Amino acid sequence: MVSMKDIAAKCNVSVATVSKALNDQSDIGEETRKLIKKTAREMGYFPNSLARALRTNKSYNIGVLFVDEGRSGLTHDYFSRVLDSFKEVVEDNGYDITFINCSKKRPQRMSYLEHSRYRGFDGIVIACIDFTDPEVLELSNADIPLVTIDYMFNNRSSVVSNNYGSMATLMEYIVKNGHKKIAYVCGEDTAVTRNRLAAYYKVLEDNGIEVPDDYVMHGSYRSTSKSEAFTDKLLERPDRPTCILYPDDYSAMGGLNSIHKHGLNVPEDISIAGFDGINIAHKIEPKITTIRQDTKAIGEMAALKLLSLMERPKSTVEEQLMVDGTLEEGKSVAKI
Amino acid sequence: MVSMKDIAAKCNVSVATVSKALNDQSDIGEETRKLIKKTAREMGYFPNSLARALRTNKSYNIGVLFVDEGRSGLTHDYFSRVLDSFKEVVEDNGYDITFINCSKKRPQRMSYLEHSRYRGFDGIVIACIDFTDPEVLELSNADIPLVTIDYMFNNRSSVVSNNYGSMATLMEYIVKNGHKKIAYVCGEDTAVTRNRLAAYYKVLEDNGIEVPDDYVMHGSYRSTSKSEAFTDKLLERPDRPTCILYPDDYSAMGGLNSIHKHGLNVPEDISIAGFDGINIAHKIEPKITTIRQDTKAIGEMAALKLLSLMERPKSTVEEQLMVDGTLEEGKSVAKI
DNA sequence: CTTTTTTACTTAATCGTTTTCTTAAACTGT
DNA sequence: ACAGTTTAAGAAAACGATTAAGTAAAAAAG
Numbered sequence: 001m002v003s004m005k006d007i008a009a010k011c012n013v014s015v016a017t018v019s020k021a022l023n024d025q026s027d028i029g030e031e032t033r034k035l036i037k038k039t040a041r042e043m044g045y046f047p048n049s050l051a052r053a054l055r056t057n058k059s060y061n062i063g064v065l066f067v068d069e070g071r072s073g074l075t076h077d078y079f080s081r082v083l084d085s086f087k088e089v090v091e092d093n094g095y096d097i098t099f100i101n102c103s104k105k106r107p108q109r110m111s112y113l114e115h116s117r118y119r120g121f122d123g124i125v126i127a128c129i130d131f132t133d134p135e136v137l138e139l140s141n142a143d144i145p146l147v148t149i150d151y152m153f154n155n156r157s158s159v160v161s162n163n164y165g166s167m168a169t170l171m172e173y174i175v176k177n178g179h180k181k182i183a184y185v186c187g188e189d190t191a192v193t194r195n196r197l198a199a200y201y202k203v204l205e206d207n208g209i210e211v212p213d214d215y216v217m218h219g220s221y222r223s224t225s226k227s228e229a230f231t232d233k234l235l236e237r238p239d240r241p242t243c244i245l246y247p248d249d250y251s252a253m254g255g256l257n258s259i260h261k262h263g264l265n266v267p268e269d270i271s272i273a274g275f276d277g278i279n280i281a282h283k284i285e286p287k288i289t290t291i292r293q294d295t296k297a298i299g300e301m302a303a304l305k306l307l308s309l310m311e312r313p314k315s316t317v318e319e320q321l322m323v324d325g326t327l328e329e330g331k332s333v334a335k336i
Numbered sequence: 337m338v339s340m341k342d343i344a345a346k347c348n349v350s351v352a353t354v355s356k357a358l359n360d361q362s363d364i365g366e367e368t369r370k371l372i373k374k375t376a377r378e379m380g381y382f383p384n385s386l387a388r389a390l391r392t393n394k395s396y397n398i399g400v401l402f403v404d405e406g407r408s409g410l411t412h413d414y415f416s417r418v419l420d421s422f423k424e425v426v427e428d429n430g431y432d433i434t435f436i437n438c439s440k441k442r443p444q445r446m447s448y449l450e451h452s453r454y455r456g457f458d459g460i461v462i463a464c465i466d467f468t469d470p471e472v473l474e475l476s477n478a479d480i481p482l483v484t485i486d487y488m489f490n491n492r493s494s495v496v497s498n499n500y501g502s503m504a505t506l507m508e509y510i511v512k513n514g515h516k517k518i519a520y521v522c523g524e525d526t527a528v529t530r531n532r533l534a535a536y537y538k539v540l541e542d543n544g545i546e547v548p549d550d551y552v553m554h555g556s557y558r559s560t561s562k563s564e565a566f567t568d569k570l571l572e573r574p575d576r577p578t579c580i581l582y583p584d585d586y587s588a589m590g591g592l593n594s595i596h597k598h599g600l601n602v603p604e605d606i607s608i609a610g611f612d613g614i615n616i617a618h619k620i621e622p623k624i625t626t627i628r629q630d631t632k633a634i635g636e637m638a639a640l641k642l643l644s645l646m647e648r649p650k651s652t653v654e655e656q657l658m659v660d661g662t663l664e665e666g667k668s669v670a671k672i
Numbered sequence: 673c674t675t676t677t678t679t680a681c682t683t684a685a686t687c688g689t690t691t692t693c694t695t696a697a698a699c700t701g702t
Numbered sequence: 703a704c705a706g707t708t709t710a711a712g713a714a715a716a717c718g719a720t721t722a723a724g725t726a727a728a729a730a731a732g
Binding site: 350 | 709710712
């Protein structure tokens with residue numbers, strides 16, 4: 001590896017001069033600067049991020065904590081798209097991303113925060129995780145730039161999708177199509193779920209619609225088996241709903257299975273709607289009506305916020321940003 | 337941040353002694369070692385990976401190049417599962433993973449290799465990429481531990497799924513079910529595709545089956561629109577096939593759309609099969625018969641291979657490993 | 673023509689580790 | 703008691719960069 005020392009030797013200058021020339025500092029003669037830059041290029045020089053980071057206390061590296069029930073969150077349809085978008089923006093700005101090690105198997109394992117300090121991350125992004133984990137709380141209280149996605153810590157920056165608004169939009173669309181018996185298979189009891197539920201009830205109330213309490217069933221996100229089972233129950237009721245909402249498109253497909261099993265068709269016999277807008281959802285028949293999350297915007301906004309927190313930590317304020325989803329009209333909600 | 341210097345001060349020893357004690361070197365007295373370790377724990381000491389890596393030339397960091405037509409490969413159903421499994425194994429062994437920056441937007445951008453040297457990666461894993469990219473070739477020729485997934489570079493280590501064998505298994509299953517008019521919508525012309533095609537022709541030949549040349553159509557991986565269009569063509573032929581193979585499960589769902597559009601049903605009117613075994617494929621109806629790729633094994637093997645290359649670079653041989661897929665029987669292939 | 677300022681560079685310290693080489697003390701055996 | 707060996711610690715250099723402080727020469731000011 002060619003280092004500044006090599007360039008210095010070849011140019012007959014000191015290492016300091018090389019450093020300053022390459023970093024375009026002011027107190028270097030124009031010719032020396034040019035010579036040094038040319039030599040650096042010719043010798044194939046690239047800086048050593050480790051040395052630089054050690055000295056400057058800036059690693060240009062961002063820690064990513066994307067964990068989902070023991071898995072990495074990489075395989076999560078929604079979050080992997082958010083991360084993809086996040087990655088693109090920070091990479092364009094010269095940052096790299098490294099996963100925060102979440103192996104629980106090592107004897108000398110570090111906490112998330114310890115690991116972040118160990119690697120010298122300039123900032124951290126968290127998503128898709130159990131936010132009650134003490135290690136996550138420790139992170140959230142640390143003095144390090146941080147952005148969370150789809151969760152808000154007290155006074156820390158976050159980007160959340162507008163679950164309340166999106167759900168309201170979806171519900172209004174369904175009501176407008178004449179549905180009154182609308183059931184909701186929702187996900188685990190999280191902030192996201194509560195927001196959506198609130199919108200569900202609000203729209204019902206606004207439209208003077210009453211539904212049985214047990215039209216709302218507490219299932220899981222991304223579980224086709226659970227949503228199938230809950231749909232079974234709903235379909236076997238005497239007062240079968242005319243429309244069923246699911247917490248995500250995966251779950252909606254699980255519901256679809258149950259519906260087909262009962263010899264029913266969507267949307268002729270019953271309507272359904274999903275959430276998230278995963279890729280496959282609008283490529284199969286019947287196209288599922290869903291809320292498309294703007295994962296690109298979410299990732300981008302999280303990236304931009306984190307960048308500004310890292311680069312102007314003092315003057316940048318912590319803020320909570322909200323991203324709207326859009327109704328993606330498929331063929332799964334009938335007009336009645 | 338508490339450093340060795342702080343521990344040294346508190347214990348009245350030199351920094352060298354602290355380092356040696358914490359690293360369990362031999363020339364340290366038992367009591368001193370214990371005192372130092374205890375103090376380190378009490379003070380919340382954790383090493384600084386940057387300084388350590390700088391000095392030892394070992395970063396415990398692995399570069400990941402997962403790119404797919406401009407996107408990061410994170411959103412790729414198959415590769416994200418491989419990466420997830422890979423990540424788990426290397427993290428258990430104290431390594432972290434960092435993405436190799438593939439932003440093409442920066443003026444001062446580095447090549448993949450330059451970036452890898454810049455970050456001091458101990459090893460690299462490549463997948464899901466255009467392997468003819470000169471920058472990828474540069475990487476493959478560099479003197480750095482490397483494992484590729486689903487592609488073999490001359491004399492470098494790789495883990496590939498057994499496409500030939502899997503396709504043969506699938507084809508034999510289909511033939512055994514009585515199909516003779518088997519069409520194949522395949523992916524782009526890559527090594528993977530060629531292996532599968534070879535198996536397709538081999539099984540046909542072994543069974544004395546002849547098909548029209550244009551039963552084989554060259555489409556794309558993971559494109560529902562292309563597979564839908566190609567299926568349209570196949571269905572409108574006078575000698576319509578009884579079974580259509582797709583390059584992956586996504587594409588199979590695209591085919592399904594075309595089939596439904598033509599008022600046909602799977603498997604009653606026509607049979608189909610996918611490839612990869614993505615999660616959603618066996619959760620919807622009709623369950624698509626497919627080859628389930630053992631993404632866990634692929635990621636694990638790639639990780640283990642890379643670990644041994646990094647830790648015993650001399651004695652470890654480069655080798656090509658193959659992972660079998662398994663037939664996942666759904667309901668999409670009829671007996672005729 | 674001296675004095676001050678500016679320019680262009682060098683020296684040396686530093687970041688937090690690891691590691692080689694020394695050294696002093698303690699322990700051997702005779 | 704003495705040379706030789708072992709043990710436990712420290713001093714210092716190094717990894718590759720950045721940066722504050724210092725310095726000599728050139729340019730500007732008086």
